[in-house]
Every structure is written in C-alpha cells, then in structure tokens.
Amino acid sequence: MKIPFNKPYMSGKELSYIAEAHFNGMLAGDGPFTKRCHNWLEERTGAEKALLTHSCTAALEMAALLLDLKPGDEVIMPSYTFASTANAFVLRGAVPVFVDIRPDTLNIDENLIETAITSKTKAIVPVHYAGVACEMDVIMDIARRHGLMVIEDAAQGIMSSNKGRPLGSIGHLGCLSFHETKNIISGEGGALLINDASLAHRAEIIREKGTNRSQFFRGQVDKYTWCDVGSSYLPGELIAAFLWAQMEAADEITHRRLAIWNTYHQAFAALEHDGQVRRPIVPHGCSHNAHMYYVQLPDADTRNRVVRRLKDEGIGAIFHYIPLHGSPAGLKFGRSHGRLPITESVAARVLRLPLWIGITNAQISKVVDTLAKVLAK
Numbered sequence: 001m002k003i004p005f006n007k008p009y010m011s012g013k014e015l016s017y018i019a020e021a022h023f024n025g026m027l028a029g030d031g032p033f034t035k036r037c038h039n040w041l042e043e044r045t046g047a048e049k050a051l052l053t054h055s056c057t058a059a060l061e062m063a064a065l066l067l068d069l070k071p072g073d074e075v076i077m078p079s080y081t082f083a084s085t086a087n088a089f090v091l092r093g094a095v096p097v098f099v100d101i102r103p104d105t106l107n108i109d110e111n112l113i114e115t116a117i118t119s120k121t122k123a124i125v126p127v128h129y130a131g132v133a134c135e136m137d138v139i140m141d142i143a144r145r146h147g148l149m150v151i152e153d154a155a156q157g158i159m160s161s162n163k164g165r166p167l168g169s170i171g172h173l174g175c176l177s178f179h180e181t182k183n184i185i186s187g188e189g190g191a192l193l194i195n196d197a198s199l200a201h202r203a204e205i206i207r208e209k210g211t212n213r214s215q216f217f218r219g220q221v222d223k224y225t226w227c228d229v230g231s232s233y234l235p236g237e238l239i240a241a242f243l244w245a246q247m248e249a250a251d252e253i254t255h256r257r258l259a260i261w262n263t264y265h266q267a268f269a270a271l272e273h274d275g276q277v278r279r280p281i282v283p284h285g286c287s288h289n290a291h292m293y294y295v296q297l298p299d300a301d302t303r304n305r306v307v308r309r310l311k312d313e314g315i316g317a318i319f320h321y322i323p324l325h326g327s328p329a330g331l332k333f334g335r336s337h338g339r340l341p342i343t344e345s346v347a348a349r350v351l352r353l354p355l356w357i358g359i360t361n362a363q364i365s366k367v368v369d370t371l372a373k374v375l376a377k
C-alpha cells in the first residue's frame with residue numbers, strides 16, 4: 001500500500017463544467033467561467049480586482065511589470081521559497097535581496113527587513129509559508145514608512161487569513177497558485193489580486209498583451225490598441241471551468257484538509273514532547289488552510305535517513321527548498337542580507353508529509369509510526 005505525497009482532489013463537477021464551456025463554444029479567456037472565478041475571488045478576499053493567470057509565477061511577473069522596476073532596483077524577500085518568487089523580479093533586471101526567516105513560522109523575519117532597505121529598494125515580497133501568514137501589520141508599516149510596495153506571494157495561502165484578512169488581500173498586490181500541488185487547483189493556474197485600486201486598470205492591459213482589449217469587450221472604448229508593455233497572462237475557459245468546480249468546493253476542501261492536518265498534529269505531540277521532531281507553529285491571529293504538514297527533524301543526516309526509509313516503505317515524504325541565496329541563479333542575480341543561519345538550518349531539516357483529501361487515518365498512522373520507528377534508533 002503506497003502512500004503518495006500528493007493526490008489531486010476533484011470535486012466531481014470539473015468535467016461537466018468543461019463540457020459546458022465546450023458546448024458554449026467559448027474557449028478563449030475571460031468568458032463566463034473566468035468571470036465567475038473573478039467574482040468569487042473578489043468576494044472571498046475583498047480584493048479590488050482579481051485576474052486569473054496561467055500560474056502564480058505569471059501573477060508574480062505581472063506584479064513585477066506593474067512596479068515598473070528598473071535594472072538594479074532591489075526587492076526584499078526570503079531565501080526560503082520557490083524560485084519564481086525571485087525569478088519574476090530578476091526578469092525585470094531587479095536584484096532579489098534575501099533575508100533570513102523566523103524559526104517559528106519559517107516566514108520572512110520582519111525584524112530584519114528594515115536593515116535590508118537601501119536607496120534602491122522598491123518592494124517587499126512576503127511569502128506565506130504553508131499557508132500561515134507573515135507578520136503583515138509590521139511589514140505593511142515598514143512599507144508605508146519607506147514608500148515601498150508589498151507583493152504577497154500567497155501561492156500557498158488561499159483560504160488562509162491574518163487577523164481576519166484573507167492572504168493575498170493585505171499587500172498592494174497578491175499572487176495565488178492553483179497548481180496541482182496546492183489546495184484549490186486547475187493543473188497549472190494562478191491569480192493576481194489587485195488591492196491598490198490605482199493599479200487595476202494597468203493590470204488588465206498588461207495581462208492582455210499590452211492592449212486595452214478588456215475595456216473594448218466591456219464597450220468602454222470603440223477599438224482596442226497597443227497601450228503599454230504586456231504579455232498574454234490569461235488562461236482559457238477550459239482551465240477556468242475546471243477551477244470553478246474547485247472554487248465551489250473550497251470550503252469543503254479546506255475543512256477536510258484541516259481535519260487531516262489536525263490528525264497529524266495530535267499524532268506528533270508525543271514525539272515533539274520527546275524532542276524528536278518539532279511541529280509547525282501557527283501564531284495567534286492566523287487562521288490557516290492546512291496547505292502542508294511538515295515536521296523539523298534534529299539534523300540533516302536524520303532527515304536524509306528518514307526520507308530514504310519512508311521511501312522504502314512506499315511513503316512519499318519530500319523536502320524543500322534549496323535556499324535561493326546559495327543556488328547558482330541566486331548567487332548570480334541576488335544578494336544576501338547578512339548571514340541566513342535559520343534558512344540554512346531549516347532547509348536541511350524540514351520533512352513534508354503526505355496530505356491529500358482521501359488519505360485515511362490508517363495511512364496517517366502508518367506515516368507517523370514509520371517515522372517514529374526510524375527516529376527511535
């Protein structure tokens with residue numbers, strides 16, 4: 001009995017909505033399903049405007065274009081994140097400035113941000129790791145005082161909130177992912193949340209190849225033309241149809257994932273008490289979406305031994321990230337703000353466990369028991 005790391009969840013309506021889009025004969029982007037998804041995102045997050053994209057990567061690229069970054073501009077972000085967080089800004093010639101993370105949430109350490117600011121700093125990119133919010137009040141206050149933009153990498157954060165504010169809706173811009181490995185999925189997919197109303201008009205243009213085609217379709221202009229830089233960032237209707245089936249099930253998905261997360265959390269209490277693992281910490285005021293269950297192991301050797309043994313038992317446990325500041329591209333395009341000891345320590349010790357709707361309690365027990373057995377000797 002293999003226990004894979006991930007199994008994409010389907011609500012059951014995906015194919016019938018795709019069939020409906022097919023029947024309607026509207027396959028390009030921004031059709032009826034895309035509009036439903038936009039409305040849902042705007043209602044759920046309170047964003048001024050939501051725009052579906054091909055991926056969170058594409059949403060981050062749109063954000064970088066909206067900031068009008070010049071070569072040499074600096075963008076502050078954690079090193080403990082996915083390559084796209086940095087890549088989107090490097091594509092504009094900007095320099096990612098990597099700062100260390102907090103040992104509790106593994107999110108950017110907000111207390112290190114201010115000392116990383118220089119005359120070239122333009123933006124801060126907090127990444128909400130595992131769907132648990134960064135210290136957004138502190139980060140927004142720093143941004144306000146220094147005139148910086150905040151782009152939330154909320155790839156893992158849909159349905160999570162910080163003091164009641166949905167993740168992705170707190171910064172000037174927020175980026176969501178609907179990749180197959182996230183909570184709400186469309187295979188590949190994402191969205192840009194525009195919370196600063198002054199960016200909304202230009203975001204539409206950037207997403208539509210630099211043209212005012214969106215305004216044209218709304219009948220606001222009588223012809224459309226090339227207005228600005230841009231690219232094609234909008235997904236077709238088949239993807240939006242699939243995504244709509246997922247959005248309709250978003251509450252149920254979150255509820256079921258949380259139940260699994262809590263089962264793991266209770267099952268690991270004893271091992272944490274014995275000092276064998278450290279469980280995730282969700283600070284007061286953060287309501288999370290159970291995107292990920294991970295534990296921190298004592299050291300890198302233990303982690304490598306555990307991954308191998310779990311694999312032998314058919315359990316898909318994995319790790320991430322290779323910190324960006326030490327990666328080949330990170331060294332070439334970015335710079336570190338001082339040393340990043342917590343990033344390096346955590347990246348060597350994190351273990352991510354199987355979490356998907358349909359995993360049974362017996363399977364969860366097998367994961368926990370196998371891990372306990374490996375750690376016991």
Ligand SMILES: *Cc1c(COP(=O)(O)O)cnc(C)c1O
Binds near residue numbers: 084085156176190
């Ligand atoms: C998954 C992820 C991304 C990339 O999302 P895509 O939709 O695959 O482009 C970016 N940042 C973080 C933190 C992620 O987890």
